[in-house]
Amino acid sequence: RNIRGATMVKIRKIRHENQSPTSFQRWMIREQYHNHPRLPVRKSFTTASSVAGFTAIELAIVVVMIGILAAIAAPGWQLFRDRQAVNTVNERLHLALRDAQNRSLRTKSNWRASLREVGDRIEWAVHPTDTDPEVWESIQAPVTIETGTTFASRGSSYYVEFNERGRINGQLGRVTVTSRNAPAIQRCTIASTLLGTLRRGKGNDQPQDGHSCY
Secondary structure, eight states: OHHHHHHHHHHHHHHHTTOOOOHHHHHHHHHHHHHSOOOOOOOOOOOHHHHHOOOHHHHHHHHHHHHHHHHHHHHHHHHHHHHHHHHHHHHHHHHHHHHHHHHHHHHTSOEEEEEEEETTEEEEEEEETTSOOSOOEEEEOSEEEOTTOOSEEETTEEEEEEOTTSOBOSOOEEEEEEESSOTTOEEEEEEOSTTOOEEEEEEEEEEETTEEEO
C-alpha cells in the first residue's frame, strides 16, 4: 500500500510539472510497483473478552430467565416425583399380595400378606397364617396408607389371607395409598373376588361404591 502511494505521488508530481513521463520513468514506476516486496498487511485483532464476554445486564437477564423457568418447572417436577412414589409403593404392595397367593398354592397352606405404616415408611411381610411376621420389608417415601383401606386388620396392620387354593380366605377389600404432598394422587390394590382376583386401580374424580380409587 505504501509503495502504491509513493508511485502515485511521483506520477502526480510529473503531471503537475506539465511533463510527460519518459519511457524510462514509466518503466521504473512499473518495476517499483510490481517487483517491490509486499509489506505485510496489518491485521486488526479483537480481544476474546470483547467477543465472548457478557455484560452485567446480559448476565442479569440470563439469571432472571433461569429463575422464571425454574419456577415454572419445579411444581411439575415435584408432582412427577410424588406420582412416582405412590406408584412404586402400590406396586410393592401388589407384588406382596401376589407372593402370598403363590406361596399358598405351592405349599397347599394358608398364607398372609400383612402391611402397615410406621413413621415415614410403608412396611409389608409375607408369612404363614399361623405365625407372626419375622421380617418386614419397607420403603421410605412421602406416601401414606389411607384410612379408608378395607382389608382385614389386626392391631396396627392390615392383611389379606389366601387359602391352599390361592383364594381369598375371609374379607375382601382394598388398600389405598396416597401422596403426603398431593393427596389427590391415589393408587390402590384391590382383592375383588373370593377366587383371588387382584387388580390395581387409581384415583378418580367420581367415586364408585363409596371409593374414589378403583
